[in-house]
Amino acid sequence: NAGVTQTPKFRVLKTGQSMTLLCAQDMNHEYMYWYRQDPGMGLRLIHYSVGEGTTAKGEVPDGYNVSRLKKQNFLLGLESAAPSQTSVYFCASRGQLNTEAFFGQGTRLTVV
Amino acid sequence: DQQVKQNSPSLSVQEGRISILNCDYTNSMFDYFLWYKKYPAEGPTFLISISSIKDKNEDGRFTVFLNKSAKHLSLHIVPSQPGDSAVYFCAASRYTNAGKSTFGDGTTLTVKP
Helix, strand or coil: CCCEEEECCEEEECCCCCEEEEEEECCCCCEEEEEEECCCCCEEEEEEECCCCCCEECCCCCCCEEECCCCCEEEEEECCCCHHHCEEEEEEEECCCCCCCEECCCEEEEEC | CCCEECCCCEEEEECCCCEEEEEEECCCCCCEEEEEEECCCCCCEEEEEEECCCCEEEECCEEEEEECCCCEEEEEECCCCHHHCEEEEEEEECCCCCCCEEECCCEEEEEEC
C-alpha cells in the first residue's frame, strides 16, 4: 500500500523559477489537501479539493495554483517562486467516510 | 488570530510516566478534534480523535479528553515510551466542512529512558 506519495522529496529553486509538486493517492479518496509547514509552526492549508475537477482556496493560497484533473492526483504549482515559499509541503487525502487525513512524506522546497 | 493553540512547545517525561499534551481552541464551530504524531522527515500520522458529542476517547495507551466549555482538549499517554518521542499536533475541524483541519503549532515530546 503506497498511500499518499509526493514527488519530488527535495528541490532547490531559484527566485522566479516555476515548478509543480505532484501528489498521488491510491486509496480512492475524494478529498485532497496541500499544506505547508514552516519551522516551529503547524500546518497551514494552501488549497484543497473535494473531488475530481474541483479546487478551493485554503488559508494561505497566494502564489500557488492547483489542479485535480484525475481523482488520484493533486498538483501544486508555483508560477514564480519566492524565498518566502521556502517550506516543507505536505499533501494529504481523506475519504468521505474517514475522519482523519492521510499524509505524504513531504517535499522540502528551498527557494534561493 | 490563531484558532488552535498548543502553548507548550516542548515536553520531557520519564519512560513509564504519564505525558499530558494540551490544546486550546477559540472557534466554537469546531466539532471534531484530532491528534497527529510526526517523526522527523516523515508526514504526520493520525493518532486519535474525538467528536464534540463526547468528552473522552480512549485507544490503548492514548486518551483524549475534551472540555467544550473551556474549549480545551488534552492527550494523555500512559505509560510513555521512548518511541513516543515525536512532535504532536492538535487539529480541529468542522465535520461537514470537507474535513479541512486547522492545526496547532505542535508540541515536541521527549520520553527519556
